[in-house]
Amino acid sequence: MNLRIPYALLVALLGLAVLCAFVGSLSVGPAQIPFTEGIAALFADDGNPVAVVMQDIRLPRAVLAVLIGISLGLSGAVLQGYLRNPLAEPGLIGVSSTASLGAVIAIYTGLSVAFPLALPLMALMGAAIAGALLNGLAGQRGHTLTLILAGVAISSIATALTSLALNLSPNPFAAMEIVFWMLGSLEDRSMQHVWLALPLMVVGWIMMLSLGRALDALTIGEEAAMTLGVNLKRLSFIAIIGTAASVGAATAVAGAIGFVGLVVPHLMRGLVGHQPSKLLLPSALGGAIMLTVADIGVRIITPQSGLKLGVLTALVGAPFFLWLILAKRRSML
Amino acid sequence: MVARQSSWIGALGLIGLCTACMPWSASNAAENNPPERIVSMNLCTDQLLMLVAAPEQVRALSHLASDDTLAVMSEEAAKYPVNHGRAEEIYLMKPDLILAGTFTRHTSINLLRELGIRVEQFSPVRSLDEIPANLRKLGAIIGREEAAERLVEAFENELALAKESARTNKVPAAVYYANSYTSGDRTLMNEVMSAAGLENIAKRLNLSGTKGLPLELLVMEAPEVLITAREMVHPPALAHEVLRHPALYNTIHSQGEVAIDSKYTICGLPSVNVAVEMLRIAGDRVARTPEEKQQ
Known part of the structure; x- marks a missing residue:
């Protein structure tokens, strides 16, 4: 995979692909709306049904797919660089599942009805607790193996507690919603969800994008990076809180979606090489493309019954990942 | 092998005969004396029973009947003993008639039938016409035809009033x-x-x-x-x-x-x-x- 194209051109092409996927996402849905009519209705000011479908149902869904895809792709790239482990992703270090737990507590206790911002904030808190626990367990130097083992443990506990909380809820629907929190969905989200999640996501993106230089230094080893003036404590704080903020907000409105953060950075590494700082922006855009396409797929495969997003990202992501591992082993031999 | 099979078939036949004859003999008895210890196992038959039957005919209602989010007659239902649809507890109540929905716990109902108790099932109502029909059906089963007729008349008058609109x-x-x-x-x-x-x-x-x-x-x-x-x-x-x-x-x-x-x-x-x-x-x-x- 030595397909090198100039970095600026690559970013521009990926941006264009995000736009195409976004428009594609707007034109798919159970209601048969002709493409041009639908796009025109996006800007219409009257309350006719086509305009309502486009503006209140499809637009927030397409916007959220892009935002959440950026969050997952970017945090995957940051975590893989920071942990120097190709298996790292938000799901692995327990951020997604603890964010789910926080969101579940906010929604099913009724807290988010009284105070809507409680939803993303509780998810952020869940994710940040996972981050703090990881830092504590893995020690000052953020040892990779300990960190990943701790992440797996935290993620299992959070998943179990989420199921427990939903099973204990007296609401008869709650137990069925375990699936949503584990596999994620963008079904019937609204602009309210976009406004709830966007601010925290942007804060997380800015924090993560600022890490480029430090991640580059880290590729030559922790000691060497420290001699280059990288503050490892600060690096781990920003990496973990940045991931917690953006993935926490994403999970709060769409559930935990796996494999995007894992697969996308690997795909992009083939295009930009092994320099972590150059991987960040392409991974963010690649995440947006992958999630938007997956969400289009969900609606085409089962237009009536809501197939969960995580099913599709895993179906596409996992075999690709296996192929990647085999290819890597072959090149090592 | 053949002998065993035929004895099985014989046994099955006997059970079939029993289940076939039981309801018949029970309904024969019902014609003479209306049932006096009726147990209902379904939310809808619970309320139908409270409407049509005399209070002393009711032995027990399902536990859902006293839930005020599910039952219109929850207050009245609280006066009666409760069952949870289990064959054992219902059998011990010595009912002479059991009312159930067509989707109510098949295994319990089959068991109770085999024990010789008469079971009448009501299918879920899908139209307004079935409401008078069900009132009359239950009235005939429990010997309360007059009460059922009064309820039907009241229902039809109220429905006409509720529908009245200039639009x-x-x-x-x-x-x-x-x-x-x-x-x-x-x-x-x-x-x-x-x-x-x-x-x-x-x-x-x-x-x-x-x-x-x-x-x-x-x-x-x-x-x-x-x-x-x-x-x-x-x-x-x-x-x-x-x-x-x-x-x-x-x-x-x-x-x-x-x-x-x-x-x-x-x-x-x-x-x-x-x-x-x-x-x-x-x-x-x-x-x-x-x-x-x-x-």
Whole structure:
């Protein structure tokens, strides 16, 4: 995979692909709306049904797919660089599942009805607790193996507690919603969800994008990076809180979606090489493309019954990942 | 092997004979004396029984009957002993008649039948006509024909009153439950809507029974009245979130939302008239407003 194209051109092409996927996402849905009519209705000011479908149902869904895809792709790239482990992703270090737990507590206790911002904030808190626990367990130097083992443990506990909380809820629907929190969905989200999640996501993106230089230094080893003036404590704080903020907000409105953060950075590494700082922006855009396409797929495969997003990202992501591992082993031999 | 098989067939035949003869002999007895220890195992037969029977005929009701979110007659139901549908507890109540729904715990019912107890099953009501029919059916079974006739007459008068409206046009309406479910053709809710002068959009979409309806399709049909079930929403769940989606409120008429307590439409009982009246009023309210604007 030595397909090198100039970095600026690559970013521009990926941006264009995000736009195409976004428009594609707007034109798919159970209601048969002709493409041009639908796009025109996006800007219409009257309350006719086509305009309502486009503006209140499809637009927030397409916007959220892009935002959440950026969050997952970017945090995957940051975590893989920071942990120097190709298996790292938000799901692995327990951020997604603890964010789910926080969101579940906010929604099913009724807290988010009284105070809507409680939803993303509780998810952020869940994710940040996972981050703090990881830092504590893995020690000052953020040892990779300990960190990943701790992440797996935290993620299992959070998943179990989420199921427990939903099973204990007296609401008869709650137990069925375990699936949503584990596999994620963008079904019937609204602009309210976009406004709830966007601010925290942007804060997380800015924090993560600022890490480029430090991640580059880290590729030559922790000691060497420290001699280059990288503050490892600060690096781990920003990496973990940045991931917690953006993935926490994403999970709060769409559930935990796996494999995007894992697969996308690997795909992009083939295009930009092994320099972590150059991987960040392409991974963010690649995440947006992958999630938007997956969400289009969900609606085409089962237009009536809501197939969960995580099913599709895993179906596409996992075999690709296996192929990647085999290819890597072959090149090592 | 053959001998064993034939003895099995013989045994099966005997059981078949028993189950065939039991209800017959029991109903023969019922003609002479009406049942005096009736146990009901289903929310809807519970309430039907309380309406038609004399209080001393009722031995026990299902545990759901005293839940005030599910049963219209929950207060009255609290006076009677409770059963949880288990064959053992019901058998020990020594009933002479058991009432159940057609989907009620098959294994328990079969067991009770084999033990020689008469079981009468009522299928879920899907139309308004079945309500008088069920009242009369139960009246005949328990020897309360006159009481049943009085209830039928009262029901029909109330229904006529509830339907009364000066409006002739049908207002488009949709039912939306948690998790995007709707009531289509062949549901009691559909009948209640048409009695109330509403046109169910689910029928236009060829939906029959209780089916999922994507929010987009609901919006495209542009209903003016939206009927939701007022259910227990605390503690909340995502299932109810779709009912608060902004797209719904940009579609329906500003006064078009009606929340109905589900207990009025779960069972086919005369109290369904309460739902008919609520929906008719909602339809009138929405139909009147545009005309007032024109004037």
